[in-house]
Amino acid sequence: MTNVxxxxxxxxVTKIGLDGHDRGSRIVAxxxxxxxxxxxxxxxxxxxxxxxxxATEEDVxxxxxxxxxxxxLIVPKMMTALREAGLDHVRVVVGGIVPDEEKGALLAAGVxxxxxxxxxxxxxxxxxxxxxxxxxxxxxxxxxxVNS
Amino acid sequence: xxxxxxxxxxxxxxxxxxxxxxMEAGGSAAANLHRALLPSTGAALxxxxxxxxxxxxxxxxxxxxxxxxxSGRTVAVAAVDPSSPLSGGAVLGDRIRMGRHTxxxxxxxxxxxxxxxxxxxxxxxQPIIDVLDVAGRDxxxxxxxGAGQSEVEIVEVADVRVVVNAPGLGDDVQAIKAGILxxxxxxxxxxxxxxxxxxxxxxxxxxxxxxxxxxxNVPVIETVANSAKGVADLLEAVLNLAPRAPWExxxxxxxxxxxxxxxxxxxxxxxxxxxxxDEAFFVTLARVEAGELSVEAAAHALAAxxxxxxxxxxxxxxxxxxxxxxx
Numbered sequence: 202m203t204n205v206x207x208x209x210x211x212x213x214v215t216k217i218g219l220d221g222h223d224r225g226s227r228i229v230a231x232x233x234x235x236x237x238x239x240x241x242x243x244x245x246x247x248x249x250x251x252x253x254x255x256a257t258e259e260d261v262x263x264x265x266x267x268x269x270x271x272x273x274l275i276v277p278k279m280m281t282a283l284r285e286a287g288l289d290h291v292r293v294v295v296g297g298i299v300p301d302e303e304k305g306a307l308l309a310a311g312v313x314x315x316x317x318x319x320x321x322x323x324x325x326x327x328x329x330x331x332x333x334x335x336x337x338x339x340x341x342x343x344x345x346x347v348n349s
Numbered sequence: 350x351x352x353x354x355x356x357x358x359x360x361x362x363x364x365x366x367x368x369x370x371x372m373e374a375g376g377s378a379a380a381n382l383h384r385a386l387l388p389s390t391g392a393a394l395x396x397x398x399x400x401x402x403x404x405x406x407x408x409x410x411x412x413x414x415x416x417x418x419x420s421g422r423t424v425a426v427a428a429v430d431p432s433s434p435l436s437g438g439a440v441l442g443d444r445i446r447m448g449r450h451t452x453x454x455x456x457x458x459x460x461x462x463x464x465x466x467x468x469x470x471x472x473x474x475q476p477i478i479d480v481l482d483v484a485g486r487d488x489x490x491x492x493x494x495g496a497g498q499s500e501v502e503i504v505e506v507a508d509v510r511v512v513v514n515a516p517g518l519g520d521d522v523q524a525i526k527a528g529i530l531x532x533x534x535x536x537x538x539x540x541x542x543x544x545x546x547x548x549x550x551x552x553x554x555x556x557x558x559x560x561x562x563x564x565x566n567v568p569v570i571e572t573v574a575n576s577a578k579g580v581a582d583l584l585e586a587v588l589n590l591a592p593r594a595p596w597e598x599x600x601x602x603x604x605x606x607x608x609x610x611x612x613x614x615x616x617x618x619x620x621x622x623x624x625x626x627d628e629a630f631f632v633t634l635a636r637v638e639a640g641e642l643s644v645e646a647a648a649h650a651l652a653a654x655x656x657x658x659x660x661x662x663x664x665x666x667x668x669x670x671x672x673x674x675x676x
Contacts (some may be wrong), residue, residue, distance in 0.1 A: 234438035251451040260366040
């Protein structure tokens with residue numbers, strides 16, 4: 202049980218929809234790796250149902266969605282799909298270009314934070330690490346279910 | 350607990366994923382879960398894919414899994430990638446090549462970081478395989494990290510071992526001759542549409558020709574993973590080599606448990622000895638430093654009796670007697 206808390210955070214870094222600009226997601230994947238996290242990296246063009254299956258199988262704590270070409274508008278649908286799949290503990294962050302007037306809709310749908318251009322490495326890494334700990338603490342019950 | 354185990358045995362992906370996480374974490378939760386699962390293991394066929402980085406292991410697995418799905422079998426893939434020795438982090442990208450199975454419920458893919466374990470796999474790979482086995486997957490495919498010479502652990506966990514080679518590695522084929530080629534149940538030359546493929550096939554066949562008669566019979570199969578060429582042949586070869594006889598499966602199972610117990614014993618012993626800081630123990634270390642006691646003799650005494658080796662002449666082991674200075 203004690204090792205549970207020290208195991209590396211698992212983060213899915215992905216892109217949904219038709220936006221193929223993956224430079225940003227690769228850079229963030231490398232940042233998180235260097236911070237000791239296990240990053241499951243996917244190519245762009247994932248579907249919502251695909252992301253849900255991936256997040257389930259990989260048992261991730263956090264999903265990072267990169268969006269640079271208006272595909273952020275389907276993130277609320279992804280949030281709904283995650284909840285329907287029972288993945289309520291999984292936290293979601295979005296990075297990329299999101300117009301100010303549309304940020305509210307994403308945050309209201311449950312996105313933890315939106316990182317825009319110029320976000321610093323430490324800012325991203327520290328936030329994701331803290332978020333991962335939250336996700337873990339939400340699930341302590343499930344782990345003890347296995348253990349009992 | 351009842352419900353979790355029921356869900357796991359029914360193959361519920363959430364329970365399977367969670368169980369793998371528990372196994373990866375290790376400790377008492379993993380030990381208890383593994384004990385509960387072990388009696389139900391042994392139904393799945395495990396197929397290991399290994400080979401140098403860039404040979405096309407992930408792409409070939411993608412095509413192999415598609416072939417398995419055509420035959421109606423359910424599949425799990427455990428793909429191991431290296432952890433950073435510096436940060437402990439990892440970018441797990443094997444499933445990038447397996448995108449077409451992302452939405453097929455008949456294919457469960459899990460990316461696994463090596464977490465510092467050498468040998469091409471993860472320390473918990475056997476319990477992880479056992480989880481997937483109990484979850485009812487017909488075939489479990491294991492992908493090692495890109496392997497060179499000594500990453501041969503796959504031999505212990507996989508029923509059938511596929512070593513994937515690529516043409517144009519040329520002399521590298523020679524270089525790995527003493528390593529992973531020896532553990533192959535099947536040799537694959539992937540990217541067989543490349544010009545040097547025929548030469549690589551010849552090199553492998555001539556290598557096999559030098560072996561003892563009983564070890565020569567390793568199929569060499571040419572594949573082009575991108576277009577699925579040769580993949581049906583590969584599946585046929587794998588199924589031919591699957592251990593079917595009950596005694597054969599039982600023997601493999603016994604060998605696995607034997608190894609698991611030995612590994613756990615070594616790990617426990619190491620933890621216990623690394624954790625010691627009492628006076629008597631330091632005396633033993635000082636004796637080793639001073640050349641009064643060999644490293645082997647000290648280890649033998651600590652491991653066999655879990656106590657200090659006797660101070661002077663009362664050492665019973667021949668090893669320690671040989672190494673102790675005459676007093």
